[in-house]
Structures are given as structure tokens and as C-alpha cells.
Amino acid sequence: MSSQEPPRRATIADVAREAGVATSTASVVFSGKAKVADATRERVLAAAADLGYAGPDPRAASLRLGRSGIVAVVFEGHLRNAFLDPVTTAMMDGLADGLAELSAGILLMRDEPGEDGPGLASAPVDAYVLIGWSGRTRESVEVVRGRGLPVVVIEGDPGDGTIPRIALDNADASAEVAQHVYDLGHRDVALITLTLGHDRERAPITPERLAAATVGVTVDRLEGMRRVFPDAPAISASGSFIDEGIVIGRMLLADAATRPTAVLAQSDLLAVGVIRAAQELGLRVPEDVSVAGFDGIAIDGLGGQSLTTTVQPAVEKGRAAGEQIARMLGGEAGETQNLTCVFRPGTTTGVPPR
Amino acid sequence: MSSQEPPRRATIADVAREAGVATSTASVVFSGKAKVADATRERVLAAAADLGYAGPDPRAASLRLGRSGIVAVVFEGHLRNAFLDPVTTAMMDGLADGLAELSAGILLMRDEPGEDGPGLASAPVDAYVLIGWSGRTRESVEVVRGRGLPVVVIEGDPGDGTIPRIALDNADASAEVAQHVYDLGHRDVALITLTLGHDRERAPITPERLAAATVGVTVDRLEGMRRVFPDAPAISASGSFIDEGIVIGRMLLADAATRPTAVLAQSDLLAVGVIRAAQELGLRVPEDVSVAGFDGIAIDGLGGQSLTTTVQPAVEKGRAAGEQIARMLGGEAGETQNLTCVFRPGTTTGVPPR
DNA sequence: TTGTAGGCGTTATCAC
DNA sequence: GTGATAACGCCTACAA
Numbered sequence A, B: 001m002s003s004q005e006p007p008r009r010a011t012i013a014d015v016a017r018e019a020g021v022a023t024s025t026a027s028v029v030f031s032g033k034a035k036v037a038d039a040t041r042e043r044v045l046a047a048a049a050d051l052g053y054a055g056p057d058p059r060a061a062s063l064r065l066g067r068s069g070i071v072a073v074v075f076e077g078h079l080r081n082a083f084l085d086p087v088t089t090a091m092m093d094g095l096a097d098g099l100a101e102l103s104a105g106i107l108l109m110r111d112e113p114g115e116d117g118p119g120l121a122s123a124p125v126d127a128y129v130l131i132g133w134s135g136r137t138r139e140s141v142e143v144v145r146g147r148g149l150p151v152v153v154i155e156g157d158p159g160d161g162t163i164p165r166i167a168l169d170n171a172d173a174s175a176e177v178a179q180h181v182y183d184l185g186h187r188d189v190a191l192i193t194l195t196l197g198h199d200r201e202r203a204p205i206t207p208e209r210l211a212a213a214t215v216g217v218t219v220d221r222l223e224g225m226r227r228v229f230p231d232a233p234a235i236s237a238s239g240s241f242i243d244e245g246i247v248i249g250r251m252l253l254a255d256a257a258t259r260p261t262a263v264l265a266q267s268d269l270l271a272v273g274v275i276r277a278a279q280e281l282g283l284r285v286p287e288d289v290s291v292a293g294f295d296g297i298a299i300d301g302l303g304g305q306s307l308t309t310t311v312q313p314a315v316e317k318g319r320a321a322g323e324q325i326a327r328m329l330g331g332e333a334g335e336t337q338n339l340t341c342v343f344r345p346g347t348t349t350g351v352p353p354r
Numbered sequence C: 001t002t003g004t005a006g007g008c009g010t011t012a013t014c015a016c
Numbered sequence D: 001g002t003g004a005t006a007a008c009g010c011c012t013a014c015a016a
Helices: A012-019 A023-031 A038-051 A058-065 A080-084 A086-102 A136-145 A170-183 A207-211 A216-228 A242-253 A268-280 A314-329 B012-019 B023-031 B038-051 B058-065 B080-084 B086-102 B136-145 B170-183 B207-211 B216-228 B242-253 B268-280 B314-329
Strands: A070-075 A105-110 A127-131 A151-154 A165-168 A189-193 A234-236 A262-265 A290-292 A309-311 A337-339 A342-344 B070-075 B105-110 B127-131 B151-154 B165-168 B189-193 B234-236 B262-265 B290-292 B309-311 B337-339 B342-344
Touching (some): A012 A023, A086 A127, A127 A136, A127 A314, A151 A314, A170 A262, A170 A342, A189 A216, A216 A234, A242 A262, A268 A290, A314 A337, B012 B023, B086 B314, B127 B136, B170 B216, B242 B262, B242 B268, B262 B268, B314 B337
Parallel strands (some): A070 A105, A127 A151, A189 A234, A189 A262
Antiparallel strands (some): A105 B105, B309 B342
16 A cells, blocks of 8 residues: 655645645645634644644745744854854854854855855845955955845955954054053064965064065054054964964074064964963963963963963954944944954063063 | 936846846746856846846745755754854854755754744754753744754753664763772762753753753763762753862762762862862862863863863764755755763872772 | 756735 | 645756
């Protein structure tokens, strides 16, 4: 008595037929968008159960409705960063919050320069949040704008001014940290920056490299630092990791003759690495060398010390983006938000050694 | 000369008409699935540019193709956990990896018991990964299975055995840690578990509560611990955080008369919290009290100590799930994977005080 | 290589 | 309260 396995899943039309009602009626039973007689509803539900119908196909619904309930969050490079960098995870946390009222899902996407695959434009999403620390974002912006969907850029360069963005006072905040160190008396300072561009090269920063830099955050923070220390040598890190800070810290601190009295890093992770390197070399912080960071993330492992840094509103950044997306999907215009960092003096900076 | 703003976006049919070709031709130009004369392609592209057509609408394409290129990752409770818990972030990292070959996007979703909103079933996805530490997952499984899409469960109870799952040897690994502590001579041991159920209650574990527990991981790890210490008192944490460990640590260690000689925690974060609490109370670890954890995540801030724990393959868990999804989308059957933890002795456990 | 036609599964509109 | 019908925008046999 066994028949062929049904070749396709039941559709709402099948359910309607089985229940002896119109498809529109069956549809309404599932969407609840109109009143249906109890008896009718029962029959439809029974038919659905019978046929193993699990409710409307979201793909069809999203075509019909023009909405998918999904917001894309676009990272450049590997998605690892989305989960491994504490500033980013905090931001995502805030974004999830800001998006909560939409009960929209968050689609993680990457925008890798090399690949041409399906790409950003092929995802059925209702809006885009571009997380961009690089000029790459500019290009993505064009791709995405063409779709006519809401876009918000977090710390990226949106090209023209028509796209709302969530920005940070990177330059000012960096200058404030630098000024603190200057005021302590330091004049011989080394700077460690985030990556300059997609190459992620660890190398001294030259005017040429700086001119070719594509990561706005890095450039802005460096600009702030150089307001106070115009001639300080700078080196770009290959990424924001403690280990990278250790490597660069060793380079900077190993030779007593060329050792700076203070190191300013563009991230807390790098700063912590430098402190580790100093400890390795038997140097005391801040007696022998002062170290300051940027971000204000919670870092354990400083042995009771607190890092001098500036605290960026990472969670707030995400929440603000989410809120703007929600506004734009509601038909209002999105607004650019300028968020500010708060300087937080710690115990890792002090007067320079005599 | 200004005309009304066009009421709707251009479609591929508009482009085809404008270019003077058939829609199928225009479609092929964008999909690249067939050869098109260069001249024709040019004309189509020009027409598209003219009309501001940014390529096929993914919503329509996914209906037509039956695929959206999206894999849903379902968490129970707040998405915060996806970003703030180190074990989970590592797992997500692995998942992104395992899914990379599909070049599928990852849709973060939550499955909150309370809410009935759009819900899991309303997302246009091709497959589901259920991250479940609770019995809640069981229910989600049913919802999702009805869709007839591939499903993989990570550390959850899949109900019947037909769903591939990624599992850990939680009981055995816990027993191994416990045995290590037993072998050191400890007999007076306190246990700290993860949450027992959705209530997230911090409270002593009674047989009744244990019987009602829904989080399989917690139950399994406790079972392993009790193989070695059948009568050890246990308390459930409200979550896996350092701060929670501190709170519970204070409770357990404050009174010298009732203080255990060792504390076994079901997560490293809880264990670190206990160590902090011990330090606060002026107790030395491991001289006055031994502490062990579970997970093997990298934790700074132990002041040079290394936590005795068991290392779970968090990244591998995610990667395995991604690979199974990829297989299933390829038409093959998914397979359950049993992963194992590796015991890692550290310096936070030692012989009990006399 | 290009054109035609049908349908993917749903929901909104509008009569009844 | 219920039913018929027309899109939503695209892709892909199939025919020319």
C-alpha cells in the first residue's frame, strides 16, 4: 500500500484544498491578519497537520512582502574578528540590543576584497550595517546603496555625506591621551597604530605609507597623537592583539639607548602586549616606561595595574546603529551620530625616568 | 522637465526591455550561467546602469531557486551570549570556518521561550544550527524539523536520534578533573554548576531541582563530578561569569568551619571568580583551597597561575557543525560527532591543607 | 545565441 | 467571513 514519497512539500494551496477553503483563507489563518471562523480555522489547521505543512515558506513570504526581517552586518575580512575582538563583540552586543525592537535577525557577512562570489548584494536583507575600518567600505557602500536599502556605517568613510554613520572622536580622544603623557613630562615617545590598510603590515610609518592608508580610524588616531607629538616615530601593527603588542614592545624597548620613555598604542590589547614585553625585559611600568592604550576594554592580567586609556562607547556604537536602522526602516531619515570617548587615567603612566 | 519619481525600482524585465533583449537573456547576463554575446552583454549592463538596476532581487531569486544562502544559528536567550561568552565566540569562529566553503551567511537568531513573534520558522534560511544547553532546544527542534531543512544540534538534546549532533564528553571530562582532585587527597569538595534550567537560579542543588533540570550539559558535568564525589554539595550558578564565581566563592569560602578544601566549577570563568574570592579572603590557592574549572579558555589575570581545567574543543565544535551542514545541503546524511576534552593540570590545585 | 511561457509560494485587494 | 485573482521578481526548460 505504500505510495511514492511525495516529490514536494505541501504548500498553502494544498492545505486550502484539503480543508476545502480558498488559499486566501488559509493564508489568513496563519498570518492572523483577519478574522476567521473558529470552525474554519480548525479545519485548516487540521489539514495542515495532515499534510505536514509547517507554515508559510519564508522565501515566498519575503518576496511578497518585500521584507525578510534580516539585517546584514558586514565585516571586512574574516568573521573571526566579529567574535574575537572585544571591542567588536561589545558593539555587536549593542547592535543586537538596538535591533531588538525590530525582532530582526542579524546576518553576519564578510566583504573580502578578493572574492567576487555571491557577495553582499545577493542576500535577502532589509538593511545593511557596514563595519568598516578601511577604505574598502567605500566600495561596499556603492554596491549596497544601489539596492535602495537603508545603510548605516560604523566608523567608516561613507563617501558622500548622505549615509548616516556612527562615528567616534578618535583624533580628539587620542590627543587627550597623548596630552596626559606630555603633561607628565614625556618628550621621547613611540606610537603604535592599528593597521594602515588591507595589507596588515607591521612596519614603521612613513609619509608615503600614511598617504596611502585606507583605514580611517588608524589615521584619525594617529593624527590626534601627532597633534601633541608631531615627530614621534610610529609603527603600524599587523592587528590588534596582545601578542602583536608583545612583538612590537620588544622591538621598541629592547635597546636602552633608543628606548622611548613612553609608548602610546592605538588599542588596549596592543598596550597590554607592550607592558608584557616590558616586564619580560625587566622594565618597570610606569617607572621605566609609561604605556597607554585606547578602547577601555576590561583586561585582566595586568597584575593589579589599571591601564591608562580612553574608553570608547563600544556597546553604544552598536546600539546607535541598530536604532538608526530601525528608524530608517520606519521611513524616517537616519541621522549621523557622533559618539565620544572618555579619558581614563590609570597606573601605567607616570613621570619619565630621569 | 522633471517627472514623477518612479514609483518602483526597476526589475530585470525593465532592463531587458530597455536593452531590447528578452528577460531570459538579461537574467543570464547577471547570473553568468550561459554565454552571451559581448555586444548583448554590454547593452544589458548599460541599460541596467541607466535604470539604476542593481542586480537580481535576492528575495525573488531565493524563492525561485529554493535557496537563500543563509544558515541560521539559534541561541536560546539573549544574543549577548553569542558574543560575550568566550567558549561560544570560539565556537562561532569555528562555525564560520566550517561554513566558509558554502559561502553562506550566518544568521543569528534567538529562541526565547516567552516570545511567539516571527520566530525561527519565519526566516528564509537553508539550514539550522541549534546551540542548546537547555531542554528548550527540544521544542525548537520540532519547529524547525517541520520545515524539512537540515538541522544540526550542538550540545543539545535532539529528542529522537535522527538529528545529527555535535556532542562533548562532558561527564567523562568532568570526572577526570574530579579524579585529579581526589587523587591529590581532597575529600571535602564543593561543586559549582552551570544553570540547571531556564530560571537561571543560584541555589543549592537538591534532588528535586536536579530531576527538573533541562540543561543537559550541566547535568552531564555534574554526573561526572559525582562519580568521584557522590555526596559533594553543589550549587548552581546563575550564569558563567567571573563575577558570579566571585559571589559563590565568597559564600563557599567565607566560613573557615565549613570551607571545603577544593572547589570544582563547571566553567573556567566561574573558577577564576572563585580564585578571586579566595584572594579577597586572604586564602592562598592552592595551599588553602584548590580550584578547578572546565573549558580551557585563555584567561589572563591569574597572576602567573594556570588554571587546572579540561580543554574543550570549542572551535572544533563549531567547525564540525558547519561541516555537517555543508554535507547535508549537499544531499548527504549528517553524522553525529562526539568530541572529547583534554585534561590540563595547572597550578591551582594541590594537596589539601592539613 | 535569443525569445516565450510558466511557475516558485505567498499575500493583498476586492468583491461577495 | 470567505473566495477568486493578481501580482511580487526571478529563473529555466524549451523552442526557435
